[in-house]
Amino acid sequence: MEELNLLDLECPEPFMKVAAKLMKMKQGRLKILFKDPKCDDMIMEAVKLMDCKVLEHRSQEGTYVLVLEKNPSSSNENKVQELGGC
Numbered sequence: 859m860e861e862l863n864l865l866d867l868e869c870p871e872p873f874m875k876v877a878a879k880l881m882k883m884k885q886g887r888l889k890i891l892f893k894d895p896k897c898d899d900m901i902m903e904a905v906k907l908m909d910c911k912v913l914e915h916r917s918q919e920g921t922y923v924l925v926l927e928k929n930p931s932s933s934n935e936n937k938v939q940e941l942g943g944c
Contacts, residue, residue: 869896
């Protein structure tokens with residue numbers, strides 16, 4: 859499983875990096891770590907648009923942990939561009 863450690867980044871960078879990574883991924887699991895709460899909703903919207911399965915989504919002591927699974931049938935990457943910013 860790949861991991862994106864985005865703990866040092868502020869919104870909108872975590873969202874942009876997650877969206878870019880998911881668009882490049884054909885399939886697999888991705889663990890994402892980030893701290894900016896403003897990006898949580900944005901990332902979750904991108905996850906829905908790309909038909910990713912959320913295996914874990916929690917916040918602990920100010921750190922968000924998100925584990926996603928992307929299947930090859932996910933084909934809504936272009937819709938991510940429709941999301942707004944922070």
